[in-house]
Amino acid sequence: MRKGRKLVIAVKCDYCKTETESFICDAQGLRFCRLQTPGYPPDKDCQAQHTRNKYVQKKEKDKSLFSQKEISF
Numbered sequence: 001m002r003k004g005r006k007l008v009i010a011v012k013c014d015y016c017k018t019e020t021e022s023f024i025c026d027a028q029g030l031r032f033c034r035l036q037t038p039g040y041p042p043d044k045d046c047q048a049q050h051t052r053n054k055y056v057q058k059k060e061k062d063k064s065l066f067s068q069k070e071i072s073f
Helices: 046-072
Strands: 023-025 031-035
Touching: 031 046
Parallel strands: none
Antiparallel strands: 023 031
């Protein structure tokens, strides 16, 4: 009896732009790498890095807006 072919899905990570087989998707449809051994923290988690960077950029933008308001008075 012949073995059937295995389907391997590989996608491109939207954060680090590498091709990966282990990935996760968020609500906006972005795909991220996630290399993890079950029971241990992830070795590589692009989604966490993406959200962390997004939050930091938003904070910096808010700071710059507040500083512009203070100067204009």
